[in-house]
Amino acid sequence: MSNDIKSDELLNKIDFSPKYDKGSGNWMDTTKSVQIRPGMYCYAAKAESVEMLGLPNARPWNPLEEDWKLPDNWQEIIFNGLKERLEKFRTFKVFMDICVRCGACADKCHFFLGTGDPKNMPVLRAELLRSVYRNDFSTAAKILSKIPGGKKLAGARPMTMSVLKEWWYYFFQCTECRRCSVFCPYGIDTAEITMMAREIFNLLGLNIDWIATPVSNCYQTGNHLGIQPHAFKDMLEFFVEDIEDVTGVNCTPQFQKKGADILFITPSGDVFADPGTYTCQGYLILFQYLKEKYGLDITWSTYASEGGNFGSFTSHETMKRLNAKMYAEARRLGVKWILGGECGHMWRVINQYMDTMNGPADFLEVPKSPITGTIFENAASTKMVHITEFTADLIKHGKLELDKSRNANRIMTFHDSCNTSRGMGLLDEPRYIIENVCDNFYEMPPNTIREQTFCCGSGSGLNAGENMELRMAGALPRANAVKYVHEKFGVNTLGTICAIDRAALTTLCEYWVPDVEVYGIHELVGNALILPGEKERDEDLRFEPLPGKEEK
Amino acid sequence: MNQKYLIPLTAVFLLFLVAYTGVEGAGLQWFFGFVFPYVALVIFVAGFVYKVLGWAASAVPFRIPTTCGQQKSLPWIKQNAIDNPSTSMGVVVRMILEIFLFRSLFRNTKAAFNKNVSNRLSYSWEIFLWLGALAFHYAFLVVILRHFRFFTSPVPSCLQFLEKLDGIVQLGLPGIFLSGVVLLAATLFLLARRIFDAKVTYISQAADYFPLFLIIAIAATGIAMRYFTKVDIIGIKTLTMGLATFSYVIPEGVGGLFYAHLFLVSILFIYFPMSKLMHMGGIFLSPTRNMANNTRMKRHINPWNYDVDIHTYEQYEDHFREKMIEAGLPVDKKE
Numbered sequence: 001m002s003n004d005i006k007s008d009e010l011l012n013k014i015d016f017s018p019k020y021d022k023g024s025g026n027w028m029d030t031t032k033s034v035q036i037r038p039g040m041y042c043y044a045a046k047a048e049s050v051e052m053l054g055l056p057n058a059r060p061w062n063p064l065e066e067d068w069k070l071p072d073n074w075q076e077i078i079f080n081g082l083k084e085r086l087e088k089f090r091t092f093k094v095f096m097d098i099c100v101r102c103g104a105c106a107d108k109c110h111f112f113l114g115t116g117d118p119k120n121m122p123v124l125r126a127e128l129l130r131s132v133y134r135n136d137f138s139t140a141a142k143i144l145s146k147i148p149g150g151k152k153l154a155g156a157r158p159m160t161m162s163v164l165k166e167w168w169y170y171f172f173q174c175t176e177c178r179r180c181s182v183f184c185p186y187g188i189d190t191a192e193i194t195m196m197a198r199e200i201f202n203l204l205g206l207n208i209d210w211i212a213t214p215v216s217n218c219y220q221t222g223n224h225l226g227i228q229p230h231a232f233k234d235m236l237e238f239f240v241e242d243i244e245d246v247t248g249v250n251c252t253p254q255f256q257k258k259g260a261d262i263l264f265i266t267p268s269g270d271v272f273a274d275p276g277t278y279t280c281q282g283y284l285i286l287f288q289y290l291k292e293k294y295g296l297d298i299t300w301s302t303y304a305s306e307g308g309n310f311g312s313f314t315s316h317e318t319m320k321r322l323n324a325k326m327y328a329e330a331r332r333l334g335v336k337w338i339l340g341g342e343c344g345h346m347w348r349v350i351n352q353y354m355d356t357m358n359g360p361a362d363f364l365e366v367p368k369s370p371i372t373g374t375i376f377e378n379a380a381s382t383k384m385v386h387i388t389e390f391t392a393d394l395i396k397h398g399k400l401e402l403d404k405s406r407n408a409n410r411i412m413t414f415h416d417s418c419n420t421s422r423g424m425g426l427l428d429e430p431r432y433i434i435e436n437v438c439d440n441f442y443e444m445p446p447n448t449i450r451e452q453t454f455c456c457g458s459g460s461g462l463n464a465g466e467n468m469e470l471r472m473a474g475a476l477p478r479a480n481a482v483k484y485v486h487e488k489f490g491v492n493t494l495g496t497i498c499a500i501d502r503a504a505l506t507t508l509c510e511y512w513v514p515d516v517e518v519y520g521i522h523e524l525v526g527n528a529l530i531l532p533g534e535k536e537r538d539e540d541l542r543f544e545p546l547p548g549k550e551e552k
Numbered sequence: 553m554n555q556k557y558l559i560p561l562t563a564v565f566l567l568f569l570v571a572y573t574g575v576e577g578a579g580l581q582w583f584f585g586f587v588f589p590y591v592a593l594v595i596f597v598a599g600f601v602y603k604v605l606g607w608a609a610s611a612v613p614f615r616i617p618t619t620c621g622q623q624k625s626l627p628w629i630k631q632n633a634i635d636n637p638s639t640s641m642g643v644v645v646r647m648i649l650e651i652f653l654f655r656s657l658f659r660n661t662k663a664a665f666n667k668n669v670s671n672r673l674s675y676s677w678e679i680f681l682w683l684g685a686l687a688f689h690y691a692f693l694v695v696i697l698r699h700f701r702f703f704t705s706p707v708p709s710c711l712q713f714l715e716k717l718d719g720i721v722q723l724g725l726p727g728i729f730l731s732g733v734v735l736l737a738a739t740l741f742l743l744a745r746r747i748f749d750a751k752v753t754y755i756s757q758a759a760d761y762f763p764l765f766l767i768i769a770i771a772a773t774g775i776a777m778r779y780f781t782k783v784d785i786i787g788i789k790t791l792t793m794g795l796a797t798f799s800y801v802i803p804e805g806v807g808g809l810f811y812a813h814l815f816l817v818s819i820l821f822i823y824f825p826m827s828k829l830m831h832m833g834g835i836f837l838s839p840t841r842n843m844a845n846n847t848r849m850k851r852h853i854n855p856w857n858y859d860v861d862i863h864t865y866e867q868y869e870d871h872f873r874e875k876m877i878e879a880g881l882p883v884d885k886k887e
Binding site: 011012014016017018019026027054086087088089090091092093094095097098099100101102103104106107108113118121123124127138139140141143144153154155178181182183184185186187188189192219220222228229230233234255256257258302303316317320321324325328329332350351352353355356357359360374376377378379380381382384389392393396421422423424425426427428429432445447448450451452476477480481484 | 556559560563603606607608609610611612613614615616618619620621622623624625626628629630632635636638650654656657659660661662663664665667671672673675681685745749750751752754755756757758759760762825826827828830831834835837838839840841845847848849850851852853854856857860861862863864865868869871872875876878879880881882
């Protein structure tokens with residue numbers, strides 16, 4: 001089973017000096033050899049999920065089979081799809097034309113570093129598509145192809161079934177992390193090219209199920225996991241019981257409260273999957289503290305119960321359809337502004353797309369912290385504030401009573417999520433919080449953090465179970481840096497502000513660095529925050545003894 | 553041998569021969585010295601403009617800068633105003649640094665994997681690509697500027713100053729120009745990278761080798777004329793001044809080497825707009841670099857934004873009303 005691959009076997013595959021297939025001088029001639037391999041790909045989208053969203057060509061299909069059951073005019077659909085997107089997105093058009101293949105991006109991709117597969121070099125991933133672009137859309141290439149040797153000079157190839165399969169395989173081996181674009185002298189962003197490729201796949205019904213089904217759930221039920229409203233409430237109430245066991249304080253949240261000050265939206269992973277659930281408990285504790293001390297009026301919603309947006313891994317249109325619920329619910333409830341939980345791609349969508357797609361949010365007010373009076377000028381138009389901005393501001397103004405000693409057994413490092421670092425620049429807010437709730441904090445090496453951070457290897461909808469070899473290979477660069485600080489400083493806790501990270505990094509640590517645990521930042525806040533009327537705590541939110549209370 | 557560089561190498565060699573024999577054998581000075589340069593110039597300008605207008609015609613629906621530093625957020629958190637600009641001023645500085653100093657390339661690292669010993673991945677600063685690229689571009693720029701002396705009379709003093717600076721290392725006769733030597737060395741380095749670095753070899757296409765060979769040939773013919781074959785410089789200036797003033801002059805005594813040099817330059821001009829060399833124009837238009845990260849502060853308008861189907865709260869409540877009431881969740885319609 002490829003999914004049981006041992007870490008040594010993975011390490012043995014790594015080679016940063018790619019060799020050509022024998023007998024061929026050019027990767028473009030080798031498309032026939034592309035083998036879609038178990039462990040490296042995700043299962044095909046279920047027909048029901050594709051149908052629910054009204055997207056084309058819903059049918060059962062299997063990537064391993066010869067026949068992908070495409071419409072007869074699939075080449076025409078691809079051609080027209082590319083043409084439309086070249087007109088709609090300057091990024092796409094410019095990025096198709098200006099790459100000089102300097103190779104600066106080549107060893108920046110975690111998938112290349114973890115697999116050594118040359119087609120995972122960002123430049124080559126893009127060339128898979130560019131070669132067809134040059135064939136179909138470049139006048140120059142068409143002229144060149146007419147002179148002897150000109151076809152080689154143009155670097156063009158026609159769209160065939162094996163090219164499509166190669167696209168599919170490799171554009172679902174990109175997590176849209178944008179690390180390559182930091183190093184590109186022209187800022188060519190492979191995430192943007194992958195997004196276009198995936199839009200094209202969706203015109204043909206070629207999505208993967210790990211994306212399509214969460215999207216369908218989110219559209220219909222309000223969140224990726226398909227948690228229905230009553231169950232969502234039940235789950236939060238279950239957390240309330242756990243928190244009461246640990247702290248003796250009731251932290252019951254409000255739902256769909258009309259006229260509340262703030263609407264809170266977080267990824268549903270925080271409600272469903274450990275260790276995100278502890279982060280969610282951290283939010284509940286913080287909100288209870290602020291309500292008790294300062295009368296904060298905050299509401300959750302079961303309709304807008306998803307911060308994440310797997311639509312953004314499908315198409316811009318699907319991204320917009322899912323994201324629309326945030327403003328729609330804020331308007332219906334009549335809140336003043338929106339507070340967003342810890343999540344990566346959710347914040348790329350909010351920072352770079354939401355207001356443009358679904359704004360203007362003129363029915364909301366410019367966010368102002370009711371407790372510190374701070375006006376969040378940086379969110380003046382979108383009217384949505386990141387919870388680490390909100391909490392950092394509270395701490396700076398001395399509004400939170402924190403007992404750092406409760407996190408004294410946490411020797412921390414911090415993983416910057418791709419989207420919040422390279423699609424937003426939220427770097428110092430979470431670090432400020434960590435420094436105020438925890439004493440032991442060590443950074444990973446500089447080439448692996450902040451804007452140069454490495455992806456968890458499972459982003460952009462690739463955190464399925466069937467592609468575990470791919471995920472663990474892609475996780476290697478991140479894991480390697482964690483291992484470094486684990487060995488050097490005894491780091492046992494990897495902090496993060498992303499729901500996919502909380503799930504994916506946990507698997508990563510189990511595989512590569514077994515002694516390190518993953519924590520959301522607000523779980524640490526929840527542990528440190530001294531609630532009014534709380535009992536003497538003996539345990540943290542995971543029911544593990546607090547430091548100094550082990551003997552009890 | 554790899555046909556990816558064999559074809560472009562042969563092509564450049566043939567192009568050289570075409571011009572050389574065309575002049576020396578067939579006496580086609582009028583074509584290579586007068587007609588073709590104009591054709592090349594027209595194609596270059598028209599192609600360049602066409603390409604840039606084509607990019608500009610595409611919409612910029614979203615603000616998606618790649619942020620490479622701390623965002624502007626709370627007043628006491630220090631923003632990286634250049635790598636994560638929130639104002640046009642910041643963007644301008646970022647673009648200037650990109651265009652003139654190749655700032656992103658400056659960050660380049662080289663990954664290494666220490667297999668079996670520590671199993672550690674490490675990243676070291678890799679400056680040579682940046683250095684080679686910078687040397688190549690600036691040397692080429694100086695060479696081009698220096699050549700304006702052939703199209704101006706009298707030669708402006710700024711050009712004379714540049715020449716003086718370029719010839720600051722006083723070596724040999726005629727004095728050596730640094731720019732030409734650096735240009736040739738840098739192109740040879742960039743070529744060597746393509747041939748000997750396995751990753752770069754893998755990604756390289758004929759379209760990467762062709763301009764390199766072409767520029768090497770241009771530099772080599774230029775250097776040969778200046779330092780070795782000692783061409784008739786007065787004759788050449790008569791011809792180039794003729795080109796600059798649209799008057800047909802073909803002087804006696806200018807050999808095939810000069811026409812081959814001019815022809816290769818013309819080919820470069822023609823090839824430019826239809827190739828990756830257009831990164832010269834594209835760098836100005838790259839949305840991940842030329843936009844401010846201020847979308848949360850100021851709404852960006854998508855010119856083709858359209859309405860989409862969404863699942864409304866009413867539909868949601870209709871679907872789940874009973875369960876919601878039972879769970880004690882507020883509903884808009886009690887039925």
